[in-house]
Amino acid sequence: MKFLKFQLLVVLFFYGPLSMKVLAQEPSTTIDLGETDISIERPFTISVIIKNSDSRPIVNFPSLKGFIKKGTTTSVSPVEINGKTVVSQVITQSYTSIRPGQYRLPSFELVVGETTVKSDEVVVTVRPGATPPGSVTAVAAPPEAISKNDVFLALSTSKSAVYTGEGFSLKLSFFVAESYPFELTFYELDQQLQQLLKTLRPANCWEENEGITDLSRHPVFFNGKRYAEYRIYQATFFPLNRQSIQIPSVSLKLLQYRPATKPGDERRKEIVSYQTRPVSVRVTPLPPHPLRDQVAVGQYRLIETNLRKNPAVGQSLQYKFRITGEGNIASLPAPLVPDSTTFDIFPPAEKEVIDRTGGIVSGSKTFSYALVPRQNGNFPLATYFQWIYFDLKQQRYDTLRSAITLRVGGTALPEGDTVRVSLPGSIYTGIERTDSSRQPINMQEMLRLVVNILLVGMIVGMMYLFWRK
Numbered sequence: 001m002k003f004l005k006f007q008l009l010v011v012l013f014f015y016g017p018l019s020m021k022v023l024a025q026e027p028s029t030t031i032d033l034g035e036t037d038i039s040i041e042r043p044f045t046i047s048v049i050i051k052n053s054d055s056r057p058i059v060n061f062p063s064l065k066g067f068i069k070k071g072t073t074t075s076v077s078p079v080e081i082n083g084k085t086v087v088s089q090v091i092t093q094s095y096t097s098i099r100p101g102q103y104r105l106p107s108f109e110l111v112v113g114e115t116t117v118k119s120d121e122v123v124v125t126v127r128p129g130a131t132p133p134g135s136v137t138a139v140a141a142p143p144e145a146i147s148k149n150d151v152f153l154a155l156s157t158s159k160s161a162v163y164t165g166e167g168f169s170l171k172l173s174f175f176v177a178e179s180y181p182f183e184l185t186f187y188e189l190d191q192q193l194q195q196l197l198k199t200l201r202p203a204n205c206w207e208e209n210e211g212i213t214d215l216s217r218h219p220v221f222f223n224g225k226r227y228a229e230y231r232i233y234q235a236t237f238f239p240l241n242r243q244s245i246q247i248p249s250v251s252l253k254l255l256q257y258r259p260a261t262k263p264g265d266e267r268r269k270e271i272v273s274y275q276t277r278p279v280s281v282r283v284t285p286l287p288p289h290p291l292r293d294q295v296a297v298g299q300y301r302l303i304e305t306n307l308r309k310n311p312a313v314g315q316s317l318q319y320k321f322r323i324t325g326e327g328n329i330a331s332l333p334a335p336l337v338p339d340s341t342t343f344d345i346f347p348p349a350e351k352e353v354i355d356r357t358g359g360i361v362s363g364s365k366t367f368s369y370a371l372v373p374r375q376n377g378n379f380p381l382a383t384y385f386q387w388i389y390f391d392l393k394q395q396r397y398d399t400l401r402s403a404i405t406l407r408v409g410g411t412a413l414p415e416g417d418t419v420r421v422s423l424p425g426s427i428y429t430g431i432e433r434t435d436s437s438r439q440p441i442n443m444q445e446m447l448r449l450v451v452n453i454l455l456v457g458m459i460v461g462m463m464y465l466f467w468r469k
Helices: 002-025 189-200 443-468
Strands: 028-033 037-039 044-051 067-081 084-097 101-105 109-112 115-118 122-127 151-157 161-163 168-177 183-186 205-209 217-222 225-239 245-247 251-258 268-275 279-284 296-304 317-327 343-345 349-355 362-373 377-380 386-391 396-401 405-408
Touching: 028 115, 044 109, 151 268, 151 279, 168 189, 189 225, 189 251, 296 396, 317 386
Parallel strands: 037 122, 161 279, 296 386
Antiparallel strands: 028 044, 044 084, 067 084, 067 349, 101 122, 109 115, 151 168, 168 225, 183 251, 205 225, 217 225, 245 279, 251 268, 296 317, 317 362, 343 362, 349 362, 377 405, 386 396
16 A cells, blocks of 8 residues: 555656646647649648747658658748747658659658657649650750769859849759669768868858758769769858859769679779869849848749728737748848838738748748827828849849738827827727736646646645555
């Protein structure tokens, strides 16, 4: 009897706080499968959505039969719930199909942090595209001179000259001709890649890494021969200043196996090294403009959300200014908002979604503003929300302006006054009667305190009964 009591005491002592921690946090993790009817040019995606979590765990996505892993994209979605900002993480793995057909993908499990989530079984239909099945991609010959054995390491860029802030793709690939007679194996690639990246990454650039996680074989064709391309590293860089970019030559070591000289002998193994040529990218400053060192560069358009119709003076409303397109999405600045006597405009909450696949960085960035009208009337929001950028397609500066005209109804405020706090529906209603010394009750903390008091009481009671017996 005493031993059972002691066991119960130990369980309460060690697992009580753990259960309390689970109750307090309650993060949720789900798996979202992409479209199941796609053309062969489009990727199939698997997304892990982690709600109520600030940390970004490492997720080992499964290998799918009939598909090749591509880049991984991540996004952060802050949401306001009951006055608190809840951050959701979205991690997406893209897959490309090897050939058209129907693929049955069995259920799988993913370990995300301390949580294991399971997917549903799904059938993915991949329809043929414009490219005939079984054909290989024809590419231009790389700038490197092809060695006598038709094996070479190539470092290439998508552009030889860019504007300050304009992105260019940098790719490191290893090419092997299908007719090459010897077997090659990558040698200590992780260690070599760490050293390579120190040389490849320009110091004066913003990097968006495409996140190559495996060495997939891509069949290509040039100079009358078929090659296998192994993409080792690919990223998009955005120059932060006018300094031109110089990337020196890098080398890669591989293991090569030659046939045995005599039957029954082991194959001869040797380490071979391949080098790239240096690469340079010329950076041109933007044309003269008062904000040329501050504006974004790329191709963008504006998407707005419809606002509440006819809000009253003092009534809070949310306005979302969403910029979408191609460019350095992560560093897009907020719109220029001048001081206003017509609205109270609060600093925006920001949300971004970035896609880094295919050597192009695209996505969107949303700026969510809280507006409080202070006067009646019709107000074009273009007067308050403007976003200047350099359009690469037009080769000139352009401005995205709001197309919404907000009509404010209700009673106008007295001149020189602020928001009328007694107005029904205002976020300031009753503020003059609010006691700032009273802190809001945190139900989560209150629950934690009550459970801890109960646990301490139970432990003390069990100790008393144990020692009394």
